[in-house]
Amino acid sequence: MRLKTHLLQSFSLLALAACSGVAPDPGPDTAAPANVEAPAAAEPAPAQTRTPDYSETRNAYFGDLHVHTKCSFDAFIFNVRATPDDAYAFAKGAPIRHPAGFTMRLSGEPLDFVAVTDHAEYLGVLPSMATPGTPLSEVPYAADMFSSDRNKISAAFARVAQSLAEGDKRAELSDAQVENAAWRDTIEAAERHNDPGTFTTFIGYEFTSAPEGRNLHRNVIFSGDVVPDAPFTAFDSQNPEALWQWLDQQRENGIEALAIPHNSNGSNGTMFETVNWADLPLDASYAELRMRNEPLVEITQVKGTSETHPLLSPNDEWAGFEIMDFYIGATNRITQFEGGYVRDALNTGLEFEDVEGFNPYKFGFVGSTDTHNAAGAYDEDNYWSKIGLPDSTPMLRGAVPPPGRTWENYEVPLSNSRFAQWGASGLTGVWAEENTREAIYAAFRRKETFATTGPRMRVRFFAGADYPDDLLRQDSLLDTAYAEGVPMGGDMVSTGAESPDFVVWAVRDANEGWLQRAQVVKGWVEDGVARERVYDVACSDGLTPDPETRRCPDNGATVNVETCEVSKATGATELKAVWRDPDYEPGQLSYYYVRVLQNPSCRWSTWDAIRSDAEPNPDLPLTIQERAWSSPIWLNSKG
Amino acid sequence: MTTPPHRLLSRLVREPLLHFLILGAALFVLSNTLQGERNERSLQIHVTGERIAALASAWEIQRGAPPDAEQLHSLVIEDVQEEILAREAMAMGLDGDDTIIRRRLAQKLRFLLEDASLPAAPGEGELEAFYAAHRAEYARPARLDFRHVYFSASSREDPAGDALAAFSASDGGLPEGGDPFFLPGQYRQATEVRIGTDFGRGFWQALQTAPEGVWSGPHTSAFGEHLVLVESRTPSEDVPLGEVREEVIADWQRETQTGETERKLHELVSRYTIVLDDELLAQ
Helix, strand or coil: CCHHHHHHHHHHHHCCCCCCCCCCCCCCCCCCCCCCCCCHCCCCCCCCCCCCCCCCCCCEEEEEEECCCCHHHHHCCCCCCCCHHHHHHHHHHCCCCCCCCEEEEECCCCCCCECCCCCCCCCCHHHHHCCCHHHHHHCCCHHHHCCCHHHHHHHHHHHHHHHHCCCCCCCCHHHHHHHHHHHHHHHHHHHHHHHHCCEEEEEEECCCCCCCCCCCCEEEEEECCCCCCCCCCCCCCCCCHHHHHHHHHHCCCCEEEEEEECCCHCCCCCCCCCECCCCCEHHHHHHHHHHHHEEEEEEEEEECCCCCCCCCCCCCCCCCCCCCCCCCCCEEECCCCCCCHHHHHHHHHHHHHHHCCCCCCCCCEEEEECCCCCCCCCEEEEECCCCCCHHCCCCCCCCCCCCCCCCCCCCCCCHHHHHHHHHCCCCCEECCCCCHHHHHHHHHHHHCEEECCCCCCCEEEEEEEECCCCHCCCCCCCHHHHHEEEECCCCCCCCCCCCEEEEEEEECCCEEEEEEEEEEEEEEEEECCEEEEEEEECCCCCCCCCCCCCCCCCCCCCCEECCCCEEECCEEEEEEEEECCCCCCCCCCEEEEEEEECEEEEHHHHHHHHHHHCCCCCCCCCCCCCCEEEECECCCCCC | CCCCCHHHHHHHHHHHHHHHHHHHHHHHHHHHCCCHHHHCCCCCCCCCCHHHHHHHHHHHHHCCCCCHHHHHHHHHHHHHHHHHHHHHHHHHCCHHHHHHHHHHHHHHHHHHHHHHCCCCCCCCHHHHHHHHCHHHHHCCCCCCEEEEEEEECCCCHHHHHHHHHHHHCCCCCCCCCCEEECCCCEEEEECCHHHHHHHHHCCCHHCCCCCCCCCEEEECCEEEEEEEEEEEEEEEEEECCCHHHHHHHHHHHHHHHHHHHHHHHHHHHCCCCCCCCCHHHHC
16 A cells, blocks of 8 residues: 555656656655745846856847747647757757657757747646546546547647637646646746856747637747746636736736737737727727737748738738748638738838827747747758647658659648648847847847748848948948947937938858848838838849849849759858938838848758658749848837 | 669559559458458447547537538548448558558557656766766867957958958058958857857867967858957866756756667567568678
């Protein structure tokens, strides 16, 4: 009998530590509630010592703010068993295993910062269900929840997704003790791996609201180690306004955090609406509440890029980039694109400001992966998609036909064709003085951020009323650009007769790819209606934009799609220009952001096909143009 | 030109006629040998209420609305048909020569082995031994303090020539006439990773031979040429176990789990006698 009791005890210890890679210290206080309120909160922070990286003109750091581990209900169902510790180890360059058995490893340098953002709903519940002896393991359908059978995986996922679509917490899937322990594990893992000056972690989670399947998910990122006892989840409310009010409350209690919406492309037009949750027109207090808590938006990730859609931006030749037009986790198609894309939201924001004087959509850009493998797939030629077993092979992702079949006699099933639309993206870039939580979080708040589809391209963007003519050749370019203007994410009043000087400076990933062109995307309001226009402002290979078409001539870059080899000696290492808006109007309410395009290169699906000795899927693009987006600069906006 | 053997093989594997012939032959053999066994198998299909609910819920998730009676009816019929086809196919041994099914089964078992291999915390001795064996991985990496002047490959015809000219003209002092760099002109305590990210892999190596305390170059990066003043070097340094304890435990667990899975796999493999026709391997 004693032996049995002892066994049960050790099982419950295991269950409590289910989301951690590190076994708990055996001791009487193992099950004590988290003491998450660090005493430092009450005292004034000690004077920060600067790390050796510190630079007044700021460094670019790259990170992923959207990473799931086995603590997320869906990741566990997808057979993922990697812990938050594994996620951080992977980001620092260690190899970890994919549930299908292969090894995942970054092909580039380690990342500079990472936030593990597991779904707060049913946090840690699935690992506990899979542990014999726990109360959760006695749920009748427990065994079906962690099958490696793909049909059972779908059914189990559907069961939980249903509860999220309804915002209704299933009692049998709830265990406060387990969820609290998993939240504590999340916090402790982040604390263990945070290493100022070298590697920054953020404590975070995902708020998983999807009313009727329309995606309103947000990642909540905390600035420091002072965090609440429990996250605010979609079971507390599916209404994002309630999340923002909760964030306001936290702030009053000295806990600073922000929320980052993602996959607006899967919201069917509900992420950036012109009415609030109660269907009433937006007002100034809504705009303030939203902007106080959501200064950033995730513009690109594995499940597609949400910059804009060809139907919304018919005159932008690059609008149809990695478009994902399914509901999230389902096979029904998106029908409403307005309100689901970032540029359209910036435009809506300008229209509101023009007429009503407030702007609810004035955000900067970040990119992340949303990996559920604890390991982001950032590279087209090192790709494992993102949801464990269901998309683990080229065939499952719709990139190659089954053995013995060809594209003439095989059609990718609908449920897999969603995976074919996914991509190897993205990363967040920040301009921060040093690699610490304080400096990077401050950059989030300033919106001095940029997003890339995976390559570590760097983008600088400044606007100044009157920069010196030889600015681009000055050694003190950056000092001057900061001192006499505003960086990306900033605001500027411009009522003079002349366009401000926009400094656009993009450099290639130091280890892959060459740049083709740098563009400025402008939005403004005319007679109450927002307009947009794309200007090429710097071209590679000594070319210059045509003043009529505003386009760079073709630089002749090519890709051999049989080998994925790219043309040598085309493209730029660096693109740099001071640009003045030829259509500038004094006092015009407008925004400007930079988009940088690489030369074309093979899409992951082409790499998959080549490596499988198969024909690439004719319904998919063979090549893509990797890209980066700066956060916007607004002129004459008071929001 | 002769076709290499693996090409020939892969062409054969894709040949539909061959598939048909093999399939036909296999069916003939199987239907004869399995006849007896087949009669004894249960021919009952029990569609449980839970199964029906799962089908309905999967439909609802995919389509956004629950199935009506007719749709549910056809879902159940399809499901029963699938079950019967699958059972019959297995009875005929069709799963035996299917790469996908074989791979899935292998994957499932590997996964079970892995799940059962989660180790507890290491003992102190084990931990120390593991740390000692991986000491270099936990070491504080070597670092470099340096300044640099940049000559851009994008905006110059001959960045190396320009850099050399600036170097000669500077007479050992700070070279003039470089281009602004988008990252700092001065690096403190920069690691190989930082330099690889900011200048391209290889630049760290290039700086290893640069003399200390004087300007040297040009050194080539991913962006152009650089004149460099290496101010100081900090060699790699061991970090005591106490400072990286939790990281070491996590790594130990990761490695032990992999090792344990491999051990279990070996155990399975050792139960088998493997006869290898090695003519093809020998070629």
